[in-house]
Amino acid sequence: MPYLEQGMEVGRIALEHKRMYRIFTAHGELLGEVSGKLRYEAAGREDYPAVGDWVVISPRPEEKRATIHAILPRRSKFSRKAAGSGVEEQIVAANVDTVFLVNALNNDYNLRRLERYLILAWESGANPVIVLSKADLCADLAARIAEVEAVAVGVPVHAISSELGQGLDALAPYLGGGQTVALLGSSGVGKSTLINRLAGKDLQQVKEVRAGDDRGRHTTTHRELFQLSGGGLMIDTPGMRELQLWEGDEGFRDAFDDVETLAASCRFHDCQHQKEPGCAIRLAIEDGRLERSRYDSYRKLQRELAHQARKEDAALRAAEKEKWKKIHKSLRHTKPKR
Numbered sequence: 001m002p003y004l005e006q007g008m009e010v011g012r013i014a015l016e017h018k019r020m021y022r023i024f025t026a027h028g029e030l031l032g033e034v035s036g037k038l039r040y041e042a043a044g045r046e047d048y049p050a051v052g053d054w055v056v057i058s059p060r061p062e063e064k065r066a067t068i069h070a071i072l073p074r075r076s077k078f079s080r081k082a083a084g085s086g087v088e089e090q091i092v093a094a095n096v097d098t099v100f101l102v103n104a105l106n107n108d109y110n111l112r113r114l115e116r117y118l119i120l121a122w123e124s125g126a127n128p129v130i131v132l133s134k135a136d137l138c139a140d141l142a143a144r145i146a147e148v149e150a151v152a153v154g155v156p157v158h159a160i161s162s163e164l165g166q167g168l169d170a171l172a173p174y175l176g177g178g179q180t181v182a183l184l185g186s187s188g189v190g191k192s193t194l195i196n197r198l199a200g201k202d203l204q205q206v207k208e209v210r211a212g213d214d215r216g217r218h219t220t221t222h223r224e225l226f227q228l229s230g231g232g233l234m235i236d237t238p239g240m241r242e243l244q245l246w247e248g249d250e251g252f253r254d255a256f257d258d259v260e261t262l263a264a265s266c267r268f269h270d271c272q273h274q275k276e277p278g279c280a281i282r283l284a285i286e287d288g289r290l291e292r293s294r295y296d297s298y299r300k301l302q303r304e305l306a307h308q309a310r311k312e313d314a315a316l317r318a319a320e321k322e323k324w325k326k327i328h329k330s331l332r333h334t335k336p337k338r
């Protein structure tokens with residue numbers, strides 16, 4: 001490989017801060033910047049390194065610095081729209097093997113949000129695992145788990161209590177050497193507490209939440225990629241909390257495989273599942289095979305995705321128009337005067 005012949009090495013992005021990157025390397029942590037060539041060739045945000053990326057670097061260990069020359073192909077990625085711009089993709093986390101969808105079993109518990117997280121997870125290419133946290137605050141664990149399993153068919157579900165140290169052993173298979181896990185879950189569900197538990201030391205600051213209010217405030221700002229005692233790596237980026245559905249078509253179909261399968265057996269292929277004869281969805285709701293609430297959230301998310309797609313289309317058209325305006329303008333300027 002030409003990179004290696006030039007004395008380059010591979011490192012992994014642990015943190016991004018204003019175009020400076022903290023990189024795990026064979027020389028320990030180095031601070032890196034992208035090379036001029038990489039910057040020149042980058043067409044958009046997605047061509048810059050993100051947390052979890054494997055990158056080709058030329059290290060300068062004595063200065064604790066490195067230059068980043070290239071990003072190795074991403075196996076999976078979580079992305080969102082870059083703030084402000086219309087359609088630009090910003091990678092929030094890359095090369096994630098497993099994503100823990102963390103939901104707390106107290107007031108925070110919400111099946112509909114879990115469905116959204118599942119879509120994002122399937123879309124990313126990482127394998128979703130549902131982690132139900134704060135099990136010590138839940139009276140009817142078995143019922144909760146059954147509910148979750150019903151909306152997340154085939155997805156492993158684990159109930160844990162970081163407080164009591166219960167259920168954590170079941171997470172070990174995802175946290176072995178060379179594996180990367182990302183955490184997805186709203187503020188206050190116990191992500192930092194879990195990381196500290198798994199790392200065996202306080203890596204993340206845990207804030208105290210007022211009694212009766214489990215929403216909490218945003219505390220995770222510093223570190224983003226953590227080395228765990230079992231050899232695995234864990235990604236906890238603030239960006240993961242701001243993920244929204246966009247371009248979620250694939251993930252949507254995976255997350256609602258049951259509803260989509262039913263819809264495919266409606267008599268009319270463009271069935272609106274209203275009053276049409278031979279509607280498999282209506283029949284399934286009537287005889288209890290499909291929960292009305294699940295179907296409602298399917299419709300809601302479907303509308304949301306369609307709305308998002310229309311917005312992106314409009315933004316694309318606007319960007320295209322702007323581009324042509326600039327081209328015309330520069331043509332006018334270069335036109336030889338008569």
Ligand SMILES: Nc1nc2c(ncn2[C@@H]2O[C@H](COP(=O)(O)OP(=O)(O)OP(=O)(O)O)[C@@H](O)[C@H]2O)c(=O)[nH]1
Binds near residue numbers: 194205209
């Ligand atoms: N009872 C109980 N409380 C927990 C458990 N895990 C975390 N907590 C509490 O929940 C609160 C929030 O925990 P954090 O770990 O800061 O939550 P977080 O998800 O990292 O929150 P952000 O950093 O804001 O995203 C803290 O007061 C923790 O002590 C648990 O297993 N049981």
Ligand SMILES: [Zn+2]
Binds near residue numbers: 266271
């Ligand atoms: Zn139908």
